[in-house]
Amino acid sequence: MTTATICTIGDEILIGQILDTNSRAIATALGESGVKVLSMVSIADDSESIISTMEDSLRKSDIVVVTGGLGPTADDITKPALARLSLSKGFVENLEQKEIIKDILHSRGLDALERNLSQAMVPDTCQVIPNRKGTAPIMVFPFEKDSRFGHKCVLYSLPGVPYEALGALDDIVKDLKSRFALDSIIHKTIMTYGIAESSLAELIRPWEEALPKEMHLAYLPNPITGVRLRLSAYGGVSEAEIESQIESLRPILGEYLYADSDSSLQEAIGKLLRGTGMTLSAAESCTGGMISHLLTTVSGSSEYYLGSVTSYAEAIKEKVLGVEEGIIAENGIVSSAVAAAMAEGARALTGSTFAVSTTGWADAYGDSREPAGTLWVGVSGPSGTITRRFNYHSGRVINIERFAASALNELRKYILNNRGK
Amino acid sequence: MTTATICTIGDEILIGQILDTNSRAIATALGESGVKVLSMVSIADDSESIISTMEDSLRKSDIVVVTGGLGPTADDITKPALARLSLSKGFVENLEQKEIIKDILHSRGLDALERNLSQAMVPDTCQVIPNRKGTAPIMVFPFEKDSRFGHKCVLYSLPGVPYEALGALDDIVKDLKSRFALDSIIHKTIMTYGIAESSLAELIRPWEEALPKEMHLAYLPNPITGVRLRLSAYGGVSEAEIESQIESLRPILGEYLYADSDSSLQEAIGKLLRGTGMTLSAAESCTGGMISHLLTTVSGSSEYYLGSVTSYAEAIKEKVLGVEEGIIAENGIVSSAVAAAMAEGARALTGSTFAVSTTGWADAYGDSREPAGTLWVGVSGPSGTITRRFNYHSGRVINIERFAASALNELRKYILNNRGK
Numbered sequence: 001m002t003t004a005t006i007c008t009i010g011d012e013i014l015i016g017q018i019l020d021t022n023s024r025a026i027a028t029a030l031g032e033s034g035v036k037v038l039s040m041v042s043i044a045d046d047s048e049s050i051i052s053t054m055e056d057s058l059r060k061s062d063i064v065v066v067t068g069g070l071g072p073t074a075d076d077i078t079k080p081a082l083a084r085l086s087l088s089k090g091f092v093e094n095l096e097q098k099e100i101i102k103d104i105l106h107s108r109g110l111d112a113l114e115r116n117l118s119q120a121m122v123p124d125t126c127q128v129i130p131n132r133k134g135t136a137p138i139m140v141f142p143f144e145k146d147s148r149f150g151h152k153c154v155l156y157s158l159p160g161v162p163y164e165a166l167g168a169l170d171d172i173v174k175d176l177k178s179r180f181a182l183d184s185i186i187h188k189t190i191m192t193y194g195i196a197e198s199s200l201a202e203l204i205r206p207w208e209e210a211l212p213k214e215m216h217l218a219y220l221p222n223p224i225t226g227v228r229l230r231l232s233a234y235g236g237v238s239e240a241e242i243e244s245q246i247e248s249l250r251p252i253l254g255e256y257l258y259a260d261s262d263s264s265l266q267e268a269i270g271k272l273l274r275g276t277g278m279t280l281s282a283a284e285s286c287t288g289g290m291i292s293h294l295l296t297t298v299s300g301s302s303e304y305y306l307g308s309v310t311s312y313a314e315a316i317k318e319k320v321l322g323v324e325e326g327i328i329a330e331n332g333i334v335s336s337a338v339a340a341a342m343a344e345g346a347r348a349l350t351g352s353t354f355a356v357s358t359t360g361w362a363d364a365y366g367d368s369r370e371p372a373g374t375l376w377v378g379v380s381g382p383s384g385t386i387t388r389r390f391n392y393h394s395g396r397v398i399n400i401e402r403f404a405a406s407a408l409n410e411l412r413k414y415i416l417n418n419r420g421k
Numbered sequence: 422m423t424t425a426t427i428c429t430i431g432d433e434i435l436i437g438q439i440l441d442t443n444s445r446a447i448a449t450a451l452g453e454s455g456v457k458v459l460s461m462v463s464i465a466d467d468s469e470s471i472i473s474t475m476e477d478s479l480r481k482s483d484i485v486v487v488t489g490g491l492g493p494t495a496d497d498i499t500k501p502a503l504a505r506l507s508l509s510k511g512f513v514e515n516l517e518q519k520e521i522i523k524d525i526l527h528s529r530g531l532d533a534l535e536r537n538l539s540q541a542m543v544p545d546t547c548q549v550i551p552n553r554k555g556t557a558p559i560m561v562f563p564f565e566k567d568s569r570f571g572h573k574c575v576l577y578s579l580p581g582v583p584y585e586a587l588g589a590l591d592d593i594v595k596d597l598k599s600r601f602a603l604d605s606i607i608h609k610t611i612m613t614y615g616i617a618e619s620s621l622a623e624l625i626r627p628w629e630e631a632l633p634k635e636m637h638l639a640y641l642p643n644p645i646t647g648v649r650l651r652l653s654a655y656g657g658v659s660e661a662e663i664e665s666q667i668e669s670l671r672p673i674l675g676e677y678l679y680a681d682s683d684s685s686l687q688e689a690i691g692k693l694l695r696g697t698g699m700t701l702s703a704a705e706s707c708t709g710g711m712i713s714h715l716l717t718t719v720s721g722s723s724e725y726y727l728g729s730v731t732s733y734a735e736a737i738k739e740k741v742l743g744v745e746e747g748i749i750a751e752n753g754i755v756s757s758a759v760a761a762a763m764a765e766g767a768r769a770l771t772g773s774t775f776a777v778s779t780t781g782w783a784d785a786y787g788d789s790r791e792p793a794g795t796l797w798v799g800v801s802g803p804s805g806t807i808t809r810r811f812n813y814h815s816g817r818v819i820n821i822e823r824f825a826a827s828a829l830n831e832l833r834k835y836i837l838n839n840r841g842k
Contacts, residue, residue: 014458016449017639021440023463028437037435038470040463042444049460187436196529198537220433221582230438282731288717289710292731296709299784299817306734309741310703310713313727316771320730320741350737363720373528393528394554396720398584 001234002180004030005057006040007066009050009078010160013042022067022158022165029169034182035063050081058149063176068136068160079123079139082157086141088123095120096130097137104135126157129171134164140175154179186233186242190249191259191268193226193409200227200256207249212237215245223398224294224405225264255413265408266294266301272415273304278353280411282308283321283346285333286360286375290404306350311342321345332369334359336387339378347380354381354418356411360390362399373399377407379414386414423601425451426478427461430471430489430499431581434463443488443579443586450590455603456484471502479570484597489581500544500560503578507562509544516541517551518558525556547578550592555585561596575600607654609663611670612680612689614647614830621648621677628670633658636666644819645715645826646685647677676834686829687715687722693836694725699774701832703729704742704767706754707781707796711825727771732763742766753790755780757808760799768801775802775839777832781811783820794820798828800835807835 006026012018023040030037038061043049057064068078083091098120105112119135122128129138136159143153156172158165176182192200197219201208208217214237220228229249233242250257258268273280282291292308295301311317314333318325323341331337342357360375361367370376375390388410392402427447433439444461451458459482464470478485489499504512519541526533540556543549550559557580564574577593579586597603613621618640622629629638635658641649650670654663671678679689694701703712713729716722732738735754739746744762752758763778781796782788796811809831813823 013445014448014461015452015639016445016447016458017641019440019442019445020461024434024437024440026437027435031436037437038465039474040435040441042461044459053460187438189438196531198534199531201536202534216432218433220439223584230433232432232436284710284713287714288722289705289713289729289731290717292705292710293708293714293821296711296731296733297818297821301709302733307737307741308710308731310710310717310729310731312717312723313771316728320728320770349741350734391528391530393525394584397718400714400718 001036001183002034002063003038003061004035004063004065005038005061006030007053007057007064008040008042008160009045009066009068010042011045014044022160022162025162025166026065026067026169029173030063030065031185031187033173033177034184035176036185045077047077047081047084050078051085054082054085054155055148058143058146058153058155062151062153062180064153064155065158065172066155067158067165078157082139082141082155083123083125085155086123086125086143088125090124091121092124093120094122094128094130094137097122097128100130100132101135129168129175131159131164131168133167134159134161136164138168138171142179152179183235184237186237186239188231188242188246189262190229190231190246190253190257191226191261191263192229192253192256193258193265193405195227195256197221197227200229204249204252207252211245212241215242223394223401226258226405226409228262255416258409258412264294265405265412266298269295269408269412269415270298270301270304272412272419274300276304276419278415278419279304279306279351281306281346281350281352281355283342283355283357284308284310285312285317285342285358286362287358287400287404287407288312290400291356291358291407294404294408306352309346309349317342317345320349322348332367334361334367334370334374334376336376336378336389339376339387340380340385341378343378343380344385354379354411354415356407358403358407360403362403363396375403375406377410379411381414381418383418386410422457423455423484423603424459424482425456425484425486426459426482427451428474428478428485428487429461429463429581430466430487431463432466434489435465443581443583446583446587447486447488447590450594451484451486453606453608454594454598455606456597466498468498468502468505471499472506475503475506475576476569479564479567479574479576483572483574483601485574485576486579486593487576488579488586499578503560503562503576504544504546506576507544507546507564509546511545512542513545514541515543515549515551515558518543518549518556521551521553522556550589550596552580552585552589554588555580555582557585559589559592563600604655605657607658607660607663609652609667610683611650611652611667611674611678612647612682612684613650613674613677614679614686614826616648616677618642618648621650625670625673628673632666633662636663644815644822647679647826647830649683676837679830679833685715686826686833687719690716690829690833690836691719691722691725693833693840695721697725697840699836699840700725700727700772702727702767702771702773702776704763704776704778704799705729705731706733706738706763706779707783708779708821708825708828709733711821712777712779712828715825715829727773730767730770738763738766742770753788755782755788755791755795755797757797757799757810760797760808761801761806762799764799764801765806775800775832775836777828779824779828781824783824784817796824796827798831800831802835802839804839807831
């Protein structure tokens with residue numbers, strides 16, 4: 001299998017100032033092309049580190065993709081280091097990139113300074129892919145029969161600015177396909193919610209153990225989206241074979257499964273409601289607006305989402321949502337009865353088909369009836385109102401996330417079971 | 422200088438499915454403690470890769486921090502690999518972590534399965550820091566006189582789930598300070614909002630150029646919190662010296678400065694309102710609940726925050742917030758007049774001292790009056806109602822974040838200027 005190492009150069013990554021997002025985008029492009037990424041590495045703007053890391057990476061993998069750091073000095077160090085690595089005898093001017101540099105600066109109303117034009121100077125050992133997204137060219141260093149590395153390998157050097165680096169990916173993939181015969185890898189993702197990673201593993205163990213050896217399952221848990229399952233198939237497995245494995249997993253997961261690809265609960269809810277004429281509202285207490293926020297991150301949500309009331313103060317629950325004072329006094333503010341009344345109140349206020357509500361203790365305290373971390377969710381709709389209790393212990397901010405996700409999941413299941421009614 | 426390598430283990434990072442955010446947080450914590458991070462590396466869930474990468478990292482650096490690969494499911498290879506690396510003779514049960522695992526699962530209403538409890542089994546070569554944020558313990562492998570590495574070094578193994586990994590950072594820093602004499606670095610952070618990074622750099626250039634050479638300023642922009650400025654002082658600079666630099670920066674920044682330490686706009690607002698008896702509400706359209714969500718992430722926000730209405734549908738603006746139909750028809754839904762009426766409506770509905778409102782086009786379309794990316798913010802309070810227009814061009818999700826932050830900043834400035842009245 002053709003293998004790769006991805007390398008980013010830049011002090012600002014190592015001090016935590018910049019989050020490296022280039023490596024992920026490069027990894028995705030390589031993975032989808034059938035290249036196995038063996039490792040990613042971030043190193044300092046330092047010649048010796050660059051050369052020793054490049055040598056090591058070229059020994060271990062067929063392809064090395066390097067992006068410069070975002071610092072202004074990174075470029076000054078990377079290019080001479082790559083010249084040394086490739087045993088270059090000097091620099092040559094790439095006329096095509098030189099014209100691009102002039103064009104780009106001209107379009108910004110600037111003249112090309114010598115410092116800008118020097119970006120068209122490249123080691124005589126490299127091939128150039130002209131880069132129309134930025135002033136720095138893409139440099140390709142082929143090592144066909146270099147005894148230091150012991151196998152045919154190639155190094156691509158991209159600019160560090162994400163827009164420029166990622167704009168070059170299609171060209172890189174095209175170039176490497178001309179150099180290597182790439183294997184196929186297929187990844188399929190499915191989304192689950194409402195079951196912990198360990199219980200999910202127990203539930204699907206017989207299925208997982210029966211997978212053919214070319215397929216591998218990964219568990220990716222997240223407090224808001226639930227556990228994502230990723231099935232990867234290597235070495236000529238067909239789309240149909242991997243689909244058939246997913247089909248046999250579907251009945252085992254049942255209601256836990258909420259989407260067939262990278263997705264979120266709010267997107268799944270949007271999919272259920274879009275085009276049906278049915279509508280949605282929310283009444284939030286402990287989740288403080290997060291449910292409404294998540295619902296409205298979905299483009300097109302205004303088609304089915306009417307709005308919400310965040311009732312942090314008891315008076316708002318009474319005045320706006322019409323939750324009777326007696327219900328709160330009798331059951332406590334965090335209770336099934338209040339969750340139900342809030343959902344019904346939101347539905348009555350907005351005239352929506354469905355409404356979801358939350359009342360709970362997100363912080364480190366509860367009351368005499370319910371402990372810290374308790375959530376009551378209410379969902380109301382044409383076939384009545386249901387409530388459900390949850391308990392989490394993750395601290396305020398993560399509790400709020402888990403609360404919102406649990407409420408969205410109850411809403412999703414309610415819509416799923418009631419949309420025909 | 423004490424040096425470190427940060428390593429993340431996980432196929433899902435190498436295929437680009439997950440963005441590695443742990444490494445950045447770990448790098449920040451190490452950097453702030455006076456440790457120099459030499460490199461970051463991401464590798465596959467594979468014993469041989471793990472062991473060879475760890476050996477290489479321990480040879481090159483004093484500290485190795487590893488995250489990932491410790492979850493309870495089948496694809497976990499890290500722990501046995503670390504056992505081999507440390508020449509362990511067997512696994513022992515850590516009773517403290519075992520009790521934590523039971524407590525965490527119990528609090529979620531689950532019984533501890535054998536695979537959960539197996540997380541308390543650790544190689545006999547490691548020291549355990551109990552981890553209350555998750556089921557996997559933090560393992561510390563000291564290598565005092567190991568001839569393979571040739572110097573005193575230590576490896577920390579953290580869980581891969583970001584919430585669990587980052588919760589352990591304080592403990593890690595404490596532990597490594599007991600093992601190494603770290604250089605002193607002092608960092609001071611101040612928060613600004615409402616000025617772009619490049620304009621901010623222009624504004625404070627004379628101040629920045631006059632800094633003593635032991636001090637270094639970093640700009641850390643973020644769409645929600647604004648540009649954070651971090652002043653770092655190396656080599657025995659006193660707290661008083663760095664404070665005096667900050668004091669001289671304060672009048673230059675004026676109203677842009679909103680906090681003296683790592684903070685958020687919603688925390689700054691909480692600080693202005695707490696203990697004053699003054700209260701707050703919100704009316705959100707395009708921000709869809711995000712302002713309310715951000716306000717309620719602050720612990721203790723229920724003291725001053727009453728609640729909000731998210732009026733995605735026009736009918737909710739009219740019915741719940743009392744925005745007259747004629748105002749919308751005459752001015753357009755995204756307008757100064759509607760923003761003002763929404764803020765006044767929220768204030769009237771909830772009886773709050775202050776109210777903030779948003780109406781805008783977050784998606785790729787506008788109307789005949791206002792283009793895509795337009796936001797109108799309203800703030801209402803005892804001294805009247807103000808509105809302000811913004812325009813952003815970042816796509817729906819980031820636009821919503823910028824909209825919410827701009828509204829919070831207008832609210833903050835209004836409270837600041839009106840709290841005495």
